[in-house]
């Protein structure tokens with residue numbers, strides 16, 4: 065089984081601050097980490113490798129320092145790692161990112177056909193959740209989003225069954241391979257790196273692909289040139305001035321009684337709410 069896991073290196077959001085005057089993100093000195101959602105995807109891919117054998121290739125488009133994130137993935141047990149890196153990719157939005165990643169996956173598949181592609185649900189910096197679906201569309205893969213569990217993989221029948229968390233319930237989806245899965249957070253627990261894998265990760269070469277190696281056919285579709293999206297402003301949320309209030313109701317003989325007491329307590333404290341409601345009801 066050949067699985068490709070897309071991982072992005074992101075700034076550790078827990079340490080990001082927004083400049084109080086310019087409202088821009090202050091990235092200086094902020095450590096880079098593997099996008100946390102992508103680790104759930106990697107763990108799921110490694111579990112499938114444990115069960116069926118084969119290889120897990122981790123793929124990242126990013127600056128040269130993103131190699132560190134790929135080494136981390138190797139230390140968890142990924143088989144090999146490819147960093148797609150070229151100045152021409154700089155400033156990519158999700159359209160250009162998914163174009164570049166799809167081209168690289170096509171190229172990876174030339175050596176050994178790819179059965180499954182994993183991405184995280186979303187990143188913690190861009191947050192769009194568009195790259196996975198974009199890659200699936202470009203490669204003609206069956207798209208399985210928000211997957212919470214892989215129920216079954218049948219390699220002979222080339223089928224996969226997954227649970228997908230949707231609003232109001234869980235869907236059971238069954239489709240054919242090759243597919244692309246966007247993996248939900250909290251669905252598994254990342255394994256610890258073994259000493260062997262840590263040593264292997266330190267020695268294993270991370271392949272670096274420029275735009276030609278990655279099979280980019282149209283340079284007008286990558287980087288800034290291929291990115292119609294403009295982020296015009298980034299700002300932190302305005303702190304709330306209102307605070308939650310605690311209302312205590314006196315003795316009540318039934319839930320209905322307690323609800324009535326609560327409504328009365330709220331109306332006494334906020335007559336404007338009662339007046340607004342009465343106005344609304346009279347229309």
Ligand SMILES: Cc1cc2nc3c(=O)[nH]c(=O)nc-3n(C[C@H](O)[C@H](O)[C@H](O)COP(=O)(O)OP(=O)(O)OC[C@H]3O[C@@H](n4cnc5c(N)ncnc54)[C@H](O)[C@@H]3O)c2cc1C
Nearest residue numbers: 070071072125157158183184186187190191192193194195
């Ligand atoms: C604050 C901020 C706001 C942004 N807003 C937008 C916006 O509104 N529209 C827009 O088009 N772009 C936006 N971008 C740019 C965006 O970060 C890039 O386009 C990015 O490469 C992909 O988008 P994403 O981070 O939202 O990924 P998502 O679509 O959220 O990522 C989903 C998954 O795709 C995979 N993936 C994503 N990027 C890579 C990568 N480089 N290498 C390997 N795998 C990857 C990962 O598995 C990831 O979990 C924004 C960036 C920032 C920092």
